[in-house]
Amino acid sequence: MNYSTVWQKACTQITQVIPRHCLFCLEKTHNHLELCNPCIAALSLNKDCCHRCASPLETSLKQSISLCGNCLSHNYYYDRVYSPLLYAEEMRYLIKKLKYQKKIHYASLLSQLFIQKSHHLKNFYLPQAILPVPMHTKRLRQRGFNQALELGRFFASHYQLPLNYSHLIRIRHTNLQAGMNAKERQKNVQQAFSLKHALPYEHVALIDDVMTTGSTVNEAAKVLKQNGVKQVDVWIIARAGLKI
Ligand SMILES: [Zn+2]
Ligand SMILES: [Zn+2]
Incomplete structure (x- = not known):
């Protein structure tokens, strides 16, 4: 089999x-x-967040602005991040089980939580293809699977979209980002991705489990944009801030 x-x-x-x-x-x-x-129903929704990067907004700011300070002062390569849940205690538990205890079947649960909670998202449009954030072969050998690909399989199946995990590749092994600040994360993932073949899509969604600063997905989106993809959305199961 x-x-x-x-x-x-x-x-x-x-x-x-x-x-x-x-x-x-x-x-x-x-x-x-x-x-x-x-x-x-008790999971923490990421309701009051930046309209671009889905970063949770400070309580005092959420009524008055739609973009966070980073999005007001930086140009990112991705167009919009969709992340309906916060990386709070429950989601942290489920995602860590998936990644570090090899509970691969949790990918089904996590992707279905995204699908259920995505009804809360505004302007959520389906892309032409699903692209899991690729993992370097060295990390893949260590972990045994790519959690983004496992999530992507369920999204592709649910939304009846092509799953593409062979064109965008990770060409540089990078250190795990936990414990790094924003600048260190950005430097860590520089030139980490490459496109093996041109993609026949104008609008894609990059898939990942957690987003903190967004350095990784931004670097992947950069390669896609430089190679003709016009719109790069990012679907994230749970959104963290650097403080969490
Ligand atoms: Zn229960
Ligand atoms: Zn933002």
């Missing part, structure tokens, strides 16, 4: 409505997810 067949079988099992217990409260979920509806 090849990888694709295994994945399709896993998807079928995941989407079947079978009795499940909520990962947080342990009650029966009464849905096909691993979280019950009250626990899903």
